[in-house]
Amino acid sequence: MLQETELSAWTAFLQRAVDATYSSEVTIDNLHNLIAEQRRCVREVSSSTVFSSLCRGTEGAAEGEGTPRTPFAARRPSAMCSTPIARD
Numbered sequence: 001m002l003q004e005t006e007l008s009a010w011t012a013f014l015q016r017a018v019d020a021t022y023s024s025e026v027t028i029d030n031l032h033n034l035i036a037e038q039r040r041c042v043r044e045v046s047s048s049t050v051f052s053s054l055c056r057g058t059e060g061a062a063e064g065e066g067t068p069r070t071p072f073a074a075r076r077p078s079a080m081c082s083t084p085i086a087r088d
Contacts, residue, residue, distance in 0.1 A: 045051050
């Protein structure tokens with residue numbers, strides 16, 4: 001009876017370990033998908049004309065287009081922030 005109880009406990013433990021491994025693999029796959037989506041978004045934004053005009057810097061002021069804009073990288077907040085990406 002003691003061996004059967006111990007075997008049952010080990011079986012349950014191993015099943016939880018297998019489930020945790022599967023969950024970890026799913027989480028890693030989801031992270032890879034999120035990274036790929038973020039890279040795609042960065043490519044789209046960096047190739048947009050709106051982004052280019054925001055990053056133009058001071059050359060627009062020399063042509064009389066108004067107040068010079070600060071390059072995007074210089075306007076980033078000093079603290080890290082995260083914006084969730086909605087998946088439809």
